[in-house]
Amino acid sequence: MAVNSKLRSAFLWRMLVKALTVRKGRAAIAVASIMVGAAVVFALTSLYLDISRKMSEELRAYGANFFVGPAASSPDRRFDLAAYRKIVASIPEEKLAGASPFLYGVVRLDLGNAVLAGVDFSGLKAISPYWQPEGGWITVDFDERNCIVGRGLADKMELTVGKTVTVFNRDKTFRTELRVKGIVETGEAADEQMFVNMSLAKKIFGTGERIDLAMLSVVAEGTEADALAARINGQFPGVEAKPIRKISQSDGRILDKIEGFMALVAAIILVITTLCVNAILSAMVVERTPEIGLMKALGADDRAIVFQFLAETVLICLVGVGLGLLVGFALAQVLGQTVFSAWVSLRPLVVPLTVGISLVAAIAAAVIPIRSAIGVVPARVLKGE
């Protein structure tokens, strides 16, 4: 009996190999279509899992989503620059898109008063990607001879790029000449202000190491911004941190929409790809009715036939999925690079998911034709009816 069953399984195995090698072309087509299906499923699922983080980074184009100001108890409505530095240092580097402190005050220019802000220009550039100054940015942090001026202020003070402006502090104890390096239009309050490096602003206002506020741009999904605010408020007394609702709340809403949208698109593609693969496999099984007739005529029972077909399907499927995983990973990278100019990370979850979906699809595809194969009457098939 043991020998018999061993013999039998050897025979089945031979048939399996034969079936696949004799019909090389056909098997190749099936493998190829499963490969494409698996690759698309794999790539889209990978992309979907990364999309929240990637889009959250894209949404940083809206600028700062986080505000840090003095606590209500602060005597001069300012807080320490050192506290700002510590807060920035406490945020993981990959989460922080940019940050800048702001120190505001009123200065006298040649033609009237204006608000001057001391900032950290490299940080400001990162939290205000929508600023595109005519002229140029101030690029070095210790530059105390240039300034950037808002469009409205520039028009009223008759300033153009390259012109020099004299700046006095309010009681005229400090005087400096600044060259207008760039003029910026934002549509907001910044249009009426001028911007210089923090080091110069401290000299003009003589406020020491205190700042009015700070703006941060943090890659945060959903309620992460609120959690961060709570953490900072707990850790640093003397400051009050809060998410800028305009940005942080809207980010969450938009991310939800994009995720839902991608999930639906991915699901549709998945279902339809599965059905396409399904149709191809069904065609393959139907076409082999004569073979089944012959097997039956030679004495194969239903179980053997079912086993034979399932084994074949699974084998083709495994080869196809294996190739599909490789192609899909490459495809995911192509998608990531074209859309987000970033690599899509490989998540372990995606592999079993893709394999599972493909196998289920293939077996579902095989079930109906196999059922009809069992009902085949050998004599009629062999006669060619």
Add this chain to the structure above:
Amino acid sequence: MYLRMIRQSFFEGRKRKALAAITVALAAALITTLLNLSVDVGDKMAREMKAYGSNIRVVPKSENIPLKIGGVDFNPLKGRDYLDETELTKIKDIFWSNNIVGMAPFLDVPVEIAGKDAGRVSLIGTYFRKSMPLPSDEDYRTGVRITHPYWQVTGAWPDDESASEVLVGRSLAQRLGVAAGETIHVTRPTDGTGGSGQASYRITGILATGEAEDNAIVAPLGAVQGLAGLAGKVQSVSVSALTIPENELSRKAIRDQDSLSTSEYDVWYCSAFVSSIAHQIEEAVINASARPVWQVAAGEGVVIGKLQVLMLVVTLAAFASAAMGVSSLMNTAVMERAKEIGLMKALGAAEWQIHLLFLTEAVIIGVVGGVLGFIAGSGLSQAVGWAVFGSTLAFHWIAVPVVIAVSVATALAGSILPARSITRLMPVEVLYGR
């Protein structure tokens, strides 16, 4: 003879043909859905992006430089320029009227709070959700609840018609130690502009925005106008408009409008760029300067641009897989009929006749599948539209020929190669089953 063969071959392998047509239909449904979504995703997301608030700010042309620090304006009100509240309806009167989602006027007055040592604070007058009858729409309502959907109020919103209800910013409320339900008294530092100068307000709610309003009092516009003696005046208007992302043309228009040629100007003027909508608002409202809020307008462009690329790439990937599926199915269908082809050749059929037979079949399958798929796909895309955006997607006639052409092309692509290789075989070999 030819027609009969076509008919024969259809009735012979009906099951197979149906399967092929279904596969084509599935692929076509997929393509239709993605096509509809790609065309509409920009519009739909633009609407979602309104969550970021208004993208155009309208101010008087010759506004003095505001000396605003921490949201408090230190400039005297006297001798300032204002916009007329009655001009507001004109904003909704421009060519892009349907793209104007909402607007909110603002009037900002520095006040002191009686009995509290809080220094100067801003009292901001605005519309919350005020009825603003238009000739075209009697029931039109607008205000910050539409243009600033991220404003979070704990308690109730004040009534626009009331002169004594206000919201207090979260930080200010904390500083003053007041809560909803209490009453505050404000006085306006005298600068000789008239108005009542003093008022008592009942706090209906606490406002959190994360911005300057956290340190301000927000009241109905009429109340602030009365306090400041500026009846019918507003300082700025925030407009929320549906726009399309900037392109080369609009950037050129922003740099220098005079450099546009006449036809370029027409194209720019008739596109919903934020700059051209702002330009049309300037034309409509007397003495106004309308400026895009670049934080919102530019960010929107970036994100929608990304989404459109994402959709396009996903559509292409899905398209490739669908085409591959259809082609391989057609391939199987043709290969399996090798015997038939051998017989036809043995009976003296020319190669082109055999090709014609297969191609006609492929075209029929493609058209039938394409039409069925288009119908299914249209339904599917509406379902997606409802599920994600809560609204239907527009119907695009252009999708009909595209989907059918694509279906036929994939069916043809799948048939041509195997048919060619089979027709090259010797009839005898095929008939023997080699």
